[in-house]
């Protein structure tokens with residue numbers, strides 16, 4: 001079902017089918033500027049080396065606010081996933097079925113995201129993934145993941 005059909009059938013407003021977007025904070029803004037340029041940036045503590053994702057105001061390991069941004073490799077493994085097939089909010093109905101996943105980045109953090117591309121039936125925990133950038137809205141580019149074909 002495309003957006004127009006859905007909208008007419010259910011008599012929805014534009015607001016009803018608008019997807020929620022990220023709400024950057026001053027400490028996560030560089031992450032979103034990075035994705036816009038198709039770079040996956042991570043915030044690393046310069047005191048202890050810990051990487052927090054989502055980026056936080058200070059290091060959650062040692063509370064230092066001395067940090068730097070590094071560009072991640074874009075490599076990850078699939079930790080866990082769920083396939084959404086029904087019962088989602090209106091803005092996501094046209095995406096069904098879609099995959100919500102926990103992805104372990106090579107650099108350490110675990111990220112909540114989506115798996116796109118590839119066959120859902122072939123997804124396996126532990127499989128290799130690589131980042132893809134979804135320019136789906138003019139305001140934000142979202143990092144998503146796809147299986148690495150080897």
Ligand SMILES: [Zn+2]
Pocket residue numbers: 045046047048049050059060061062063064
């Ligand atoms: Zn630290």
